[in-house]
Amino acid sequence: MPIESGSCASARQAKQKRKSHSLSIRRTNSSEQERAGLQRDMLEGQDSKLPSSVRNTLLELFGQIEREFENLYIENLELRREIDTLNERLAAEGQTIDGAELSKGQLKTKASHSTSQLSQKLKTTYKASTSKIVSSFKTTTSRAICQLVKEYVGHRDGIWDVSVAKTQPVVLGTASADHTALLWSIETGKCLAKYVGHVGSVNSIKFHPTEQVALTASGDQTAHIWRYIVQLPTPQPTADCNQMSGEDEVEVSDKDEPDGDGDGSSDCPTVRGPLTSLKSHQGVVIAADWLVGGKQAVTASWDRTANLYDVETSELVHSLTGHDQELTHCCTHPTQRLVVTSSRDTTFRLWDFRDPSIHSVNVFQGHTDTVTSAVFTVGDNVVSGSDDRTVKVWDLKNMRSPIATIRTDSAVNRINVCVGQRIIALPHDNRQVRLFDMSGVRLARLPRSNRQGHRRMVCCSAWCEDHPICNLFTCGFDRQAIGWKKKL
Secondary structure (H helix, E strand, O other): OHHHHHHHHHHHHHHHHHHHHHHHHHOOOOOHHHHHHHHHHHHHHOOOOOOHHHHHHHHHHHHHHHHHHHHHHHHHHHHHHHHHHHHHHHHHOOOOOOOOOOOHHHHHHHOOHHHHHHHHHHHHHHHHHHOOEEEOOOEOOOOOOEEEEEEEEOOOOOEEEEEEOOOOOOEEEEEEOOOOEEEEEOOOOOEEEEEOOOOOOEEEEEEOOOOOEEEEEEOOOOEEEEEOOOOOOOOOOOOOOOOEEOOOOOOOOOOOOOOOOOOOOOOOOEEOOOOEEEOOOOOOEEEEEEOOOOOEEEEEEOOOOEEEEEOOOOOEEEEEOOOOOOEEEEEEOOOOOEEEEEEOOOEEEEEEEEEOOEEEEEEEEOOOOOEEEEEEOOOOEEEEEEOOOEEEEEEOOEOOOOOEEEEOOOOEOEOEEEOOOOEEEEEEOOOOEEEEEOOOOEEEEOOOOOOOOOOOOEEEEEEOOOOOOOOEEEEEOOOEEEEEEEOO
């Protein structure tokens, strides 16, 4: 029976090997001497062809891995005990929360002393290692409060752009994919005028700095300048909206579309044609803006160019070339003859027309995806937003790197800056609107609970910081614009 004896011997040897391995795994609390003994047993019981030096090195590495695992296991047990203790305290107080939605303020009052120390240590380590990069989860101790005041419903398709008039009467303008631009009473939410001169999507709207004139850009490859005459209705008492927003507003419910069928603009006066039509582009005109003084206008197009026009004559003054892909936005400086254009080529460009004989251009590189917008702020700063989920603050005197970077969880669309308070409003693809200061500290997230807020992609934001009713406006593809009141 030699074969059977050999089989039994092999089985016993394999069993001894498995036993030796299992012992080395189970004895997670063994001392260094016990580990060394187990390692010697493993060496003696294995028919390894590896040199002894290599085997010793491997066993030493395995021992280090085992010690690391022990430490992690012990830390895990301690953390679980702390979590259980915290849950017991919260349960005793009759509260039910989700850890992902628990605000930092609640954690500060509920957590144990040891958890607070750990949190403070993590914050200190994080701040010391981030340098210029600012996380979107960095917050301030003060909580910015925002309140939904008015909804402007009347468009039949998504709204691309929103803007506020700079002259009296102060009205709200919206540009929509339904081929129209609407003017609204900020106080009542009533549609005051409708522009129907375009035959394509209206992609942007901007108001003249001193006259009751609007500039709209369209998918019909033109930009229109048109005059409006509106009379503000008597303000109605504003409904009390108690929905507030702090830095960690919790989303409770959603609603697919605003109520109604989009007929809110059916009975308002209609403007059917422009004073002037700007025609030089060979593609969609995605945005347009007035240069300081209002005598010239700039347009940005999918034909990869931006054009500068004389408003009075409609003549093309300059064609700005250099972008490698379609343009997405353009913006002018409020007091100087400067223009910034953004593009799908991941860059934005600064065009300087202060010297009539020479116009210079500077290229800003730093994003990794489409730059959806770039806007001027106070001083020599520009803020850019991108589909790469970041917003960057730049100093025009130092174009090599941004002075602050805000990282978010969703693509950023057309941003706007409250110049007086230095607050950036970020509209996102994920239906959120977040507020940050210029150093990258998150101040608030606009509410999206109790069926308030946007239900689809938010396309644009606009500030009107001096208005007593609403000082922030947003619009999106849920076919509505919303007026908010933020305590400044």
